[in-house]
């Protein structure tokens with residue numbers, strides 16, 4: 001049996017097909033929502049419109065890659081997090097498409113959240129099947145979150161650390177947009193950072209498992225004003241995030257010793273951050289960008305796991 005995953009976040013429209021029988025991803029496709037030059041995000045009404053406009057063609061594309069008549073269950077993210085009050089209209093586009101597909105085929109819909117989809121995809125991508133059953137510490141670091149989550153299981157997620165102000169992805173995107181790159185600018189910041197080899201010791205603000213990242217934006221602006229190269233400032237920004245996450249993880253590991261730490265979310269596709277953290281935290285798992293940035297793979301896995 002196949003499961004179909006649908007995720008319509010504030011950044012991308014994503015579809016995936018997972019085989020419950022082989023435990024493999026059959027195919028997945030993603031389309032970033034268009035953001036106007038110089039802007040750092042979308043209004044919810046615009047995000048919803050772009051999802052609705054993109055889904056028909058994307059479903060046709062998916063049907064060319066997988067036999068959708070074999071889909072026995074549809075997984076969909078209906079909200080950002082699995083907590084009361086968590087709501088974002090952009091997810092309604094996915095809910096709509098999932099309901100239509102499932103009703104036509106008389107198959108069940110598994111409603112889950114964007115956060116659980118991220119976690120499931122990241123745990124799957126580690127290749128360590130035992131992690132899917134927890135316990136595990138997961139960093140979800142993107143433009144909309146800098147959360148450290150303790151997951152005894154995929155259905156039980158406890159936020160044990162976060163940022164008190166700016167999210168890591170916001171700090172990266174604001175720097176990238178300031179340098180003239182289109183939003184989301186993470187890949188450009190990461191590329192520039194990779195070409196800098198300077199030894200950098202970033203200053204960070206972390207108390208236990210809580211961090212503050214608003215100072216990082218100011219530090220980057222100051223470094224640019226001082227005439228530091230774009231490459232240097234991009235590397236500084238990413239290493240500061242790496243050091244922040246390392247300190248947060250170290251604090252969490254005092255409470256949950258020996259727990260594996262998995263890094264997920266768009267910001268975690270940066271090889272500069274991955275290298276920095278892995279050198280200091282041996283039990284860290286970083287996963288490829290396909291499974292780390294927004295995707296519907298995790299949602300399709302959640303649908304398959306509902307049959308376990």
Ligand SMILES: [Fe+2]
Pocket residue numbers: 009114118142265266293294
């Ligand atoms: Fe996301």
